[in-house]
Amino acid sequence: MAAARFDVLGIGNAIVDVIARTEDDFLIGHNMRKGSMQLIDEAQAARIYDAMGPAVEVSGGSAANTTVGVAGLGARAAFIGKVKDDELGRVFAHDIRAAGVSFATPPASAGPSTARCYVLVTPDGERTMNTYLGAAQDLHPKDIDADIVAVAQIIYLEGYLWDPPHAKEAFLKAAKIAHDAERDVALTLSDAFCVDRYRAEFLDLIRTGTVDLVFANERELHSLYLTADFDGAVSALRNDARAAVVTRSGRGCVVITREETDAVPAYPVERVVDATGAGDLFAAGFLVGVARGADYRTAARLGALAAAEVIQHLGARPEASLKDLARENGFDV
Amino acid sequence: MAAARFDVLGIGNAIVDVIARTEDDFLIGHNMRKGSMQLIDEAQAARIYDAMGPAVEVSGGSAANTTVGVAGLGARAAFIGKVKDDELGRVFAHDIRAAGVSFATPPASAGPSTARCYVLVTPDGERTMNTYLGAAQDLHPKDIDADIVAVAQIIYLEGYLWDPPHAKEAFLKAAKIAHDAERDVALTLSDAFCVDRYRAEFLDLIRTGTVDLVFANERELHSLYLTADFDGAVSALRNDARAAVVTRSGRGCVVITREETDAVPAYPVERVVDATGAGDLFAAGFLVGVARGADYRTAARLGALAAAEVIQHLGARPEASLKDLARENGFDV
Numbered sequence: 001m002a003a004a005r006f007d008v009l010g011i012g013n014a015i016v017d018v019i020a021r022t023e024d025d026f027l028i029g030h031n032m033r034k035g036s037m038q039l040i041d042e043a044q045a046a047r048i049y050d051a052m053g054p055a056v057e058v059s060g061g062s063a064a065n066t067t068v069g070v071a072g073l074g075a076r077a078a079f080i081g082k083v084k085d086d087e088l089g090r091v092f093a094h095d096i097r098a099a100g101v102s103f104a105t106p107p108a109s110a111g112p113s114t115a116r117c118y119v120l121v122t123p124d125g126e127r128t129m130n131t132y133l134g135a136a137q138d139l140h141p142k143d144i145d146a147d148i149v150a151v152a153q154i155i156y157l158e159g160y161l162w163d164p165p166h167a168k169e170a171f172l173k174a175a176k177i178a179h180d181a182e183r184d185v186a187l188t189l190s191d192a193f194c195v196d197r198y199r200a201e202f203l204d205l206i207r208t209g210t211v212d213l214v215f216a217n218e219r220e221l222h223s224l225y226l227t228a229d230f231d232g233a234v235s236a237l238r239n240d241a242r243a244a245v246v247t248r249s250g251r252g253c254v255v256i257t258r259e260e261t262d263a264v265p266a267y268p269v270e271r272v273v274d275a276t277g278a279g280d281l282f283a284a285g286f287l288v289g290v291a292r293g294a295d296y297r298t299a300a301r302l303g304a305l306a307a308a309e310v311i312q313h314l315g316a317r318p319e320a321s322l323k324d325l326a327r328e329n330g331f332d333v
Numbered sequence: 334m335a336a337a338r339f340d341v342l343g344i345g346n347a348i349v350d351v352i353a354r355t356e357d358d359f360l361i362g363h364n365m366r367k368g369s370m371q372l373i374d375e376a377q378a379a380r381i382y383d384a385m386g387p388a389v390e391v392s393g394g395s396a397a398n399t400t401v402g403v404a405g406l407g408a409r410a411a412f413i414g415k416v417k418d419d420e421l422g423r424v425f426a427h428d429i430r431a432a433g434v435s436f437a438t439p440p441a442s443a444g445p446s447t448a449r450c451y452v453l454v455t456p457d458g459e460r461t462m463n464t465y466l467g468a469a470q471d472l473h474p475k476d477i478d479a480d481i482v483a484v485a486q487i488i489y490l491e492g493y494l495w496d497p498p499h500a501k502e503a504f505l506k507a508a509k510i511a512h513d514a515e516r517d518v519a520l521t522l523s524d525a526f527c528v529d530r531y532r533a534e535f536l537d538l539i540r541t542g543t544v545d546l547v548f549a550n551e552r553e554l555h556s557l558y559l560t561a562d563f564d565g566a567v568s569a570l571r572n573d574a575r576a577a578v579v580t581r582s583g584r585g586c587v588v589i590t591r592e593e594t595d596a597v598p599a600y601p602v603e604r605v606v607d608a609t610g611a612g613d614l615f616a617a618g619f620l621v622g623v624a625r626g627a628d629y630r631t632a633a634r635l636g637a638l639a640a641a642e643v644i645q646h647l648g649a650r651p652e653a654s655l656k657d658l659a660r661e662n663g664f665d666v
Contacts (some may be wrong), residue, residue: 020431021652054401054428054650057390068387087420087446095387098353113420317387319354 002151004183006102007075007291008284009152011144011174012063013136013160013167014081014105015115016088017276019314020055022120027128032120035219035275037129037191039163040118045132048118057088058315059095060117062190063158065277065316069284069306071100072322074333075291078102078148080174084135088114099317105143108135125272125311139167144174150181153291156283157211159190162198175210186213188283189220196223206240213290214244215283221246234261245300247282249275252304255296264300267308277316281306285326288333302331335484337516339435340408340624341617342485344477344507345396346469346493346500347414347438348448349421350609352647353388355453360461365453368552368608370462370524372496373451378465381451390421391648392428393450395523396491398610398649402617402639404433405655407666408624411435411481413507417468421447432650438476441468458605458644472500477507483514486624489616490544492523492553495531508543519546521616522553529556539573546623547577548616554579567594578633580615582608585637588629597633600641610649614639618659621666635664 027034030048040048061081070077079096083089085107092114096103115136120128139161149155155178161167175185187205189195195202202224205211214237218230225233237244237256244256252265285306289299306322313319326333360367363381373381394414403410412429416422418440425447429436448469453461472494482488488511494500508518520538522528528535535557538544547570551563558566570577570589577589585598618639622632639655646652659666 049427052431054392054431055424056648057424059387091388091390094382098385098387315389 004153005076005151006078006148007153008067008070008287009078009080009149009155010063010067011080011155011161011171012158013061013115013133013164014064014083014092015061015117015131015136016092017058017060017117017119017316018049018055019058019119019121019274019276020053022053022122024122026052027120027122032128032130033193034122034128035126036193037131038193040130040132042132044130045116045118048130052118052120056314057091058317059092060276060316062160062188062280063156064096065280066156066284066287067101068096068099068317069281069322070288072318073284073288073306073326074323075288078152080105080143080145080148082108082135082139082143083114084108084111086113088116089135095317104145108138111135111138119276121274121276121314125275127274127276133164137164139164139170141166141169141173144170144177146177149174149177150183152178152183154184154186154287156186156188156287158188159194159198159202162194162201172210184212185210186215186287187211188215188279189224192219192223195220199224203240209242212242214241215247215279216244217247217279245286247279253282253300255300257296262297264297264304266304269308269312272311274314275311277310278307280316281310281318292333302326305329305331337486338409338484339411339481340486341400341403341620342411342413342482342488343396343400344413344488344494344504345491346394346448346466346497347397347416347425348394348450348464348469349425350391350393350450350452350649351382351388352391352452352454352607352609353386355386355455357455359385360453360455365461365463366526367455367461368459369526370464371526373463373465375465377463378449378451381463385451385453389647390424391650392425393609393649395493395521395613396489397429398613399489399617399620400434401429401432401650402614402655403621405651406617406621406639406659407656408621411485413438413476413478413481415441415468415472415476416447417441417444419446421449422468428650437478441471444468444471452609454607454609454647458608460607460609466497470497472497472503474499474502474506477503477510479510482507482510483516485511485516487517487519487620489519489521489620491521492527492531492535495527495534505543517545518543519548519620520544521548521612522557525552525556528553532557536573542575545575547574548580548612549577550580550612578619580612586615586633588633590629595630597630597637600637602641602645605644607647608644610643611640613649614643614651625666635659635666638662638664
């Protein structure tokens with residue numbers, strides 16, 4: 001196995017977040033499920049945007065956020081995802097490259113505009129997401145550059161990639177290249193309703209070893225096994241997955257391997273301003289820990305630290321230097 | 334004089350801010366004058382954007398920010414300014430309307446793209462601005478809707494309007510309509526280097542009574558009279574202007590009328606995160622106070638309160654409810 005050029009390669013939907021604060025009534029009035037992600041078409045996007053308050057635009061995308069976190073921790077990151085050659089596409093490309101992530105996927109020159117996610121942040125800090133997939137629809141297997149995939153120590157894939165029509169094939173192509181090059185493949189389940197849409201396929205990916213490491217939050221885990229019994233779901237996942245981490249918001253996370261189940265605490269924060277990106281940044285810290293040879297417990301603590309930073313401000317990209325933060329907290333990054 | 338339909342009508346450059354944190358070295362390396370605004374062309378815009386770090390996009394524009402502050406304080410606001418019919422133009426229009434400001438200037442369908450300001454925020458909270466005027470160049474006198482100008486109690490104009498080629502004529506047309514309708518005209522000097530470009534014309538506007546109320550910060554005042562002597566400059570302005578307010582950052586402001594010069598303190602803040610919009614929001618509070626019949630001292634305190642809110646977070650648009658904040662602090666808004 002050749003030396004890795006990247007610690008983590010993320011593959012996901014390339015999205016610009018359009019973030020506005022709102023009251024719970026707005027979610028109810030627009031039939032939105034609080035805390036989850038729903039897909040919207042262009043007409044719904046226009047309706048929601050017209051109705052929502054003043055917003056800020058911040059580059060997003062789940063796996064993209066994770067790679068930015070990886071780079072912020074001083075590790076080497078790359079990203080594959082599809083934007084259009086339009087203003088928001090240029091914003092996305094600028095931001096991810098300026099964060100130190102290698103990003104070379106050619107933008108679409110025609111077709112729908114760059115993907116947007118209308119993120120509604122309620123006073124409790126919870127975020128509710130409405131995604132117009134736009135150009136992210138056009139991620140094709142041909143966008144998976146084997147030369148990049150084969151030199152990444154871990155490739156990290158979003159469950160959200162099951163939504164665009166061809167991205168699933170791109171995902172599977174990347175996983176095969178990675179395994180052929182003796183690399184590891186990680187998957188995040190992304191969202192409880194996303195799990196609901198693709199339960200059987202996700203279980204198949206996990207059970208066949210197409211993915212080596214699974215990230216899920218509690219709701220996604222419960223959705224995967226159609227149960228409200230946390231311990232039962234953890235046992236099931238332990239049986240199905242080589243390794244997994246289940247995040248539990250303020251209650252920390254549970255690291256699951258064939259050998260053991262280990263609970264790791266969260267970092268306390270004064271106030272959750274915006275939960276957007278918490279899971280993405282947890283994954284960033286965890287993956288950097290693993291890539292650098294730390295034990296899972298240390299990796300989980302680094303993940304918790306990165307997540308704590310991102311929930312204390314608006315947007316899913318870190319504002320502080322994660323590397324400095326990690327060093328101040330005794331991590332060897 | 335008919336009853337006013339708007340408390341404040343702002344006329345200015347319609348701009349989306351692209352804000353990134355940076356170190357002082359970046360400003361030095363790019364020959365930027367810290368704390369000021371410089372105009373850049375498309376090639377410079379591309380160079381700066383390529384070099385700057387990850388950014389967030391927040392609607393801006395000096396007078397536009399002021400009208401958003403006015404609406405946030407519960408008063409009636411309108412704005413006139415030029416965007417293009419492109420993605421950032423739609424962002425600008427959405428944000429200002431969603432903030433409750435009436436905005437009906439038709440967007441340009443051709444020509445340069447919507448104006449952007451690359452705002453570099455240094456660790457001390459100071460902001461350094463680089464403006465690509467783009468579509469804001471195309472504000473013409475025909476965009477000044479007499480039916481709107483005549484029903485605004487105060488019209489508020491940016492000195493920055495002297496930069497685009499036809500906006501100056503738009504400014505003068507609006508001032509004449511306002512005075513014919515017995516309304517007041519306020520002007521902000523905008524920036525010390527802007528004053529340097531148009532000193533004689535600004536002095537002429539003030540001395541001829543084309544403007545009734547002048548907003549300036551210390552640096553702009555010093556630039557206007559080419560002196561480092563604050564008291565001397567205040568005396569000169571007192572002689573030239575019907576009324577004026579000079580803001581002095583953390584040291585509050587000085588209200589200047591023919592009768593007296595009154596120093597009003599600032600609201601203390603724990604830490605200046607981003608000074609962008611401080612002057613704009615000060616003007617918002619002051620104008621709302623004046624429009625509601627408060628004395629200048631009370632108006633200045635309301636301005637100071639609005640400014641204190643906006644410097645405690647990134648971006649020049651308020652994040653908290655200014656109306657609630659004002660009421661909590663004993664203002665009758």
